[in-house]
Amino acid sequence: MSTVFIPPALRRLTGGAERVVVSGATVGDLLDAVDRLHPGVRDALVRDDELAPHVAVSVDDVVAPAGLAEEVTESSEVHFVPPLGGG
């Protein structure tokens, strides 16, 4: 089972839960699973079946280049974070 951390702004959709433990093979699977438990989370993060432009996903502390398609392991920790840019 992987742990999906819920951004503070979306915790109103999870009844205040900061993390949701679900299983799946990819970030997209996990998000679908979270959304089944707490409808609305997916819509807040996804647009046109991809992560929204202002959202990135970190899997096990690495910003995942594949987005929703990123593969996860049994014990992955997933955070939705702002995308990073630099100077």
Next chain:
Amino acid sequence: MSTNPMEEAPREYRVIGTRPIRHDGIDKVTGRAVYGADVSLPGLLHGSVVRSPHAHARILSIDTSRAAALPGVKAIVTSADLPEVRDREEALGEGSTNPRHLSHNILAHDKVLYHGHAVAAVAATSPHVAAEAAGLIQVEYEVLPPVLDVRAAMADDAPILHADLRTAGGDPKKAGTPSNVAMITEFEIGDVEAGFAAADEIIERTFDTAMVHQGYIEPHNAVAKVDPDGQATVWCSTQGAFDVRHLCAEVLGLPLSKLRVYPAEIGGGFGGKTTIYLEPLAILLARASGHPVKLVMSRSDVLRATGPTSGSHIRVKMGVTRDGTLTAVDASLAYEAGAYPGSPVRMGAMCMASPFAIENQRMVAYDVCVNRPKTAAYRAPGATNAAFACETIVDELARKIGMDPLELRRKNAAHEGTPMVHGPKHRRIGCAELLEAAQRSDHASAPLGNADGPRKRGRGFATGYWFNAGLQSSATISINPDGTASLVTGSPDIGGTRTSCAMMAAEELGLPVELVRPSVADTDSIGLTDVTGGSRVTLATGLAVHDAAQDVKRQLCERAARTWKCAIEEVRFDDGGVDSLVQDGERLSLAELAKGAGRTGGPIVGRATVNAQRNVGSAFGGMMVDVEVDTETGRVDVTRCTVFQDVGKAIHPAYVEGQMQGGAVQGIGWALNEEYVYDDEGHLENDGFLDYRMPVALDLPMIEPVIIEVANPAHPYGVRGVGEVSIVAPPAAIANAIADATGARVESLPMSPPRVLAALHTRP
């Protein structure tokens, strides 16, 4: 997973870690290097841009007839010549961009949103004629009240920049109300209230920082030509030719294949040349006139109308126990986005407390539109503002509990596994190692001494954190028949990366670095490569070079095996040649294999492309600084400065030092004197280098660099990337030094003489 690099024997390098002379050096010291403004083409016209004299106004009409009648004028464009584009965030360029905002920033449509906002552009036979014509274009405005300050912009009755802008992440009840706040983002870990309850000392303060500019010496420029079939070619000063191509295509509604962008030599960027301003105008004017067109900004244009970084208003509250454990941080950060959304406030929040292991953290970030130019990236965007606030409070907390501030930092240093406010945990980082190096440094133990009369001396220290970026890069290495190599990447070279990349190729291929010829290619001549930004070139393009060299080595092995008619497993590349593992002493040098390549299968060309997101290694920097404060005038002199940085691995130590020193001095300028000064109507009053006060040589001591190398386990050489973090610590370090000297805490940047004197008058 990652291994602990400290346990591995360090690899012996032949080229990496040396200091060869840069490949572009001779061109740059003899004046031969070709920068964007040096590009000339037959029939070239010169352009000029008409800019708004108002900070906020509705455009009622634009009359170009008098300008068009001026002899020598060949084309005029206004926003009517730009297609309508999508009004929603897209993954564009480095981060996300709203193409409509981008388009409107290039030429104002219905409204101008800042002093200097481009309204029209003209091309003529000489720069003087173009400027005269620009002066003849008559724009009628309905002037609107401007809003210049984040706090004013967040007020309920503030003038609204964008009638259609709604706050993302805001109160759902206000979802229908126009606002200048583009986005509110919350971050939280742990239990902040419990953290403060456990604290013995708590300090809460608010800080303000001024909008500042990257200050590259070369103004923006663009030369464009458009062929009769619509194929456009652009030469410009950019940190990312592929981003210019993508952004221009988006704004002009063109397929990428219709655009070819040549990155000219670039005279500094620091993040400010990661977007577009002149390029689409040059293309439109070239298309309309049938001639190539050159546009070059004046310094005033650069300051008024390109992207500085955000001024900010930050509140921070932190708690510490008597024995020196930081228990909680609670902060709100409001950053000026400028005229269109997109400040680096979220990154500021994420960096703010990242040098520390603090269990309980909460940050709220506000991205706020104001009638100032649209901000762009500037070296570790967002982090410096945040560090100024947090790092001065940490210093003050240490003094409050009677602990050496450096020791408090070391005791609370972030390490591998420490979670950050946005959730993810630090990977292998060198924060503690950096603090220990600072404690051990000569500077830390050197006596401060006393100054004369009203002058007081003090010493300060601060740290800074920056993520660094990975992103995409491409590289090709062609082995020439004479045994030399041509290395092509798509990363515009600002700080010497051509040579660092050549060094990595030389290291792998066993060649002297002088025999690797690096060049930076245009968008048709190399695979997609993201911007020179995010401290990513040596990391990510370096990784592509490393991988391309492996490709070359594999091909060389194949050719050797083919020559010897043996299996590829029976040969091995080693130190510039291929050895046979079965025939003792049989060896073909790279040069021999190159010369015979035609007979063994054709030219040898290695290539690699990467998305280096997984390879990123984060950066820590620190500054220790001595100042002398003239307590009667408030003038602050920096008298000694040492900069510390965990660089992972220094490929070319002199260039690494250069990044550390240059960033430090930009940070010193930010700390002491740089600021955008607007009058009440929103006119920028200091749109030149006389009054936008960047440090000059006489303002500074030598900047002593201390390189710390805690290898990034996710990179073949341990590289982290060095470009950005050096700017983060200086303002806080200097504020701490001023407090050490005088007891006064300055809570606003810049800490200019009037501000310092005022703080001295009000000190407790």
Next chain:
Amino acid sequence: MHELQYSSPTSVDEALEMLGESSRDPRVLAGGTDLLIQLRSGARHARLLVDVKRIPEMNVLHADARTGLRLGGAVPCALVGEHPAARELYPGLVEAAELIGSTQIQNRATVAGNLCNGSPAADTTPALLALDATCTIAGPSRRREIAASELVTAPGRTVLAANDLLVEIRVAAPARGSADAYQRLIPRSEMDIAVVGVGASVTVDADGTCTAARIALGAVGPRAFLAEDAAASLVGTKVDEAALVEAGRLASEAAQPISDKRGTAEYRREVAGVLTRRVVAEAARRGRERI
């Protein structure tokens, strides 16, 4: 920049003739370090530039302890700083001349141009006022002398008519026990415009008593001006700490600063006093060495 014509007369009379062609909107070009920027930005207009640098009379630079200083209108600041006798006799004026811009600017900018540009923050102007310098003005019919303190009337404005030419600046030889000094406050250490500038000339007698003083303030009013009460307060004192503090207080009082991008009025007023103390102390120290 709008279209221009350029001329480089070789005599004052020839220059005056050109400056008299009002239909051509003429303007004097000396160092050009202010003028060219102003023409480009549209802050000033001209259609004919009269380059005075090829006029021998305007390149005179002479200083000695008997006759004082003659400083031609086209002499760049760098030459003033390199002139041994000028350095020796007028250290304050040299300090001011060497503070104007960079080496590059000092090689072009002239003291006369600094004065005629009429900036309230001009560095050499308070220095010239402190020395009671006079200006030789050539006009269409005659030459006249006016005090440097009367040349500038308001920001960017002078008493000069369009066809007047500042040919030369003269300063008397310093009296025994008399010396000058100039300091300014800028946020950077170079390449900046004075937030406050103070020039002073102080004369002391053999037992260290001040017998005469002139203090001029820059950047704290619409033009540089003499702080007469502050200067008068020094006369008869030993220029000790109490006298310095009083002179500083009176200088602050005399200041009429505005708040702008370079500093607030409040700050300028306070620092005018601080710098007055420092500059007077330095001028008095130098004066004592000349007894």
Next chain:
Amino acid sequence: MSKPQKLHLSTRLNGEDVEFLCEARQSLLEVLRDELGHTGTKEGCATGDCGACSVILDDRVVCSCLVLAAEVEGREITTVEGLADGDHLHPLQRKFLEHAALQCGVCTPGFLVAARALLDRNPDPTEREVRYHLAGNLCRCTGYDKIIRAVLDAAAEMRST
């Protein structure tokens, strides 16, 4: 519209006699870059505040953005292109390379020219004198450290040979 007045000027540029036509409103910088093809001299501000356009006029360093081309009749101009002796780099050029005293390189021509003017007058400057004389040249990349070291090292080498 009347044709702008064109001036005919003769000067010495990097040791070569050159003649050119220009308008009175053109700066020396514009003429060097646009008319004479000497693009080594850079424009950073056009107000004399950055030093990128430094050239040596007769024996003095000036900002070529604040000199009218019309003023250079009969005078001698040295630009960055004139520092090296053929393929033989000037010691300052060599020391800038050896010390990594340049990053983006756009301020480098101005620094080299200004430093050459300094060393011509003062072959043994102190660090402070170098910093003072180069205060009119802005560099945003290096923090000046390596530039100052390169100039001091070049001066030392030039004194010893």
